[in-house]
Amino acid sequence: MSHSAPTTDTARRKPQSLLGRIADPSFNVLSISVLLLAMAAIIYPLYFIVIASISDPNQIQQGRVWFIPRGVTLDGYRTLLANDAMLRGFANSVMYTSLGTLISVSIILATGYALSRRDMPGRNLFMILFVITMFFDGGLIARYLVVKQLGMLDTIWAVILPGAVGVWNLIIARTFFEQNVPNELREAAQLDGSNDFNFFFRIALPMTKPLIVLMAMTHMVAYWNSYFDAMIYLNDESLYPLQLVLRNVLIQSQASASMDTGSIDSYAAAQRLGELIKYAMIVVSTVPLLCIFPFMQKYFVKGAALGALK
Known part of the structure; x- marks a missing residue:
C-alpha cells in the first residue's frame, strides 16, 4: 500500500508533463512568429522610406x-543640404531640444520631489491645481x-517654456519619488547632518x-518633433526649427511644381x-533620434517599466 500512492501520483503527473512539453514549443513558436511579424511591421516602413528617398519616384x-x-x-x-535654412534649422532644433530638455527635466524632478x-x-492643493490643467485649457x-x-x-523661449512641464510626467516623477525614496532614508540623512538640498x-x-532618462527621452522627442509652437510664435525665419524649415521646403517644392507652366x-x-x-525629409529628421536612442535604451525601458508598475 505504501507504494501505490506514489505510483498513482506519478501516473497522474505524466499526462500533464507531456501536455506541457507539447504546449511550450507551440507557445514559443507562436510567440516568436507574432514578434517577428510585429518587428517587420515596424522596421519595414522605416526601411522603405530610406530606400524610397534614393529611388526614382516613377519606380x-x-x-x-x-x-x-x-x-x-x-x-x-x-x-535639402544645399538649403542654408535647413542647416540653420538643424542647429536651432539641437539648441531647442538640449535647452528645453534640461529645463523641463529639472523642473519636473524638483517639483515631483517636492x-x-x-x-x-x-x-x-498644488497637486489639484496641476491636475486641473490636464482637463481644462484656455485655448x-x-x-x-x-x-x-x-x-x-520671436524668442527661443516661446518654443521652450510654454510646454516645459507636462503634468503626466510630473505625476510619474512624484510617484517614483514616493515609492523609491523612503522618508526613513531622508530622516537618516538628516541625523547625519544633511539638509534638504544636499x-x-x-x-x-x-x-x-x-526616471531621469525616461523624462529626458520623452522631452527630447517632443522638442525635436515640435513645429506648431514655432509656427505660431515665431516670425523670424532665422529662429525656425528643423521641422518647420522642412515643412516650408516641402510646401515650396509642391507650390513650384503646381505653378510650373512650362513643358x-x-x-x-x-x-x-x-x-x-x-522622403529625404523624413530620414533627415529621424536619424538624430535613432542615433541617440540605442545608448539610452536600457535606462529608458527600465524607467518606463517602473512608471507602469507604480
Whole structure:
C-alpha cells in the first residue's frame, strides 16, 4: 500500500508533463512568429522610406520598389543640404531640444520631489491645481496672449517654456519619488547632518537615473518633433526649427511644381523632386533620434517599466 500512492501520483503527473512539453514549443513558436511579424511591421516602413528617398519616384509609383532601391538618385538630399535654412534649422532644433530638455527635466524632478514630501504645506492643493490643467485649457488664443504679454514672441523661449512641464510626467516623477525614496532614508540623512538640498542632489537624484532618462527621452522627442509652437510664435525665419524649415521646403517644392507652366517634362521633374524631398525629409529628421536612442535604451525601458508598475 505504501507504494501505490506514489505510483498513482506519478501516473497522474505524466499526462500533464507531456501536455506541457507539447504546449511550450507551440507557445514559443507562436510567440516568436507574432514578434517577428510585429518587428517587420515596424522596421519595414522605416526601411522603405530610406530606400524610397534614393529611388526614382516613377519606380515607386509603379510598385517596383520593395526591398532594393531602383534608379538610385541623391537629388532629394542634395536639395535639402544645399538649403542654408535647413542647416540653420538643424542647429536651432539641437539648441531647442538640449535647452528645453534640461529645463523641463529639472523642473519636473524638483517639483515631483517636492510634491512627494508628505510634510510639504499645501501639497494636495498644488497637486489639484496641476491636475486641473490636464482637463481644462484656455485655448490657443489665451496661450498666444500670455506669450505676447510676457514678451516672448520671436524668442527661443516661446518654443521652450510654454510646454516645459507636462503634468503626466510630473505625476510619474512624484510617484517614483514616493515609492523609491523612503522618508526613513531622508530622516537618516538628516541625523547625519544633511539638509534638504544636499539630500536631493546627492541621494535622491542618483537613485532616479531610470526616471531621469525616461523624462529626458520623452522631452527630447517632443522638442525635436515640435513645429506648431514655432509656427505660431515665431516670425523670424532665422529662429525656425528643423521641422518647420522642412515643412516650408516641402510646401515650396509642391507650390513650384503646381505653378510650373512650362513643358510637361519640367512639371514631371518638379513633381519627382518633390517626392524625393518628402522622403529625404523624413530620414533627415529621424536619424538624430535613432542615433541617440540605442545608448539610452536600457535606462529608458527600465524607467518606463517602473512608471507602469507604480
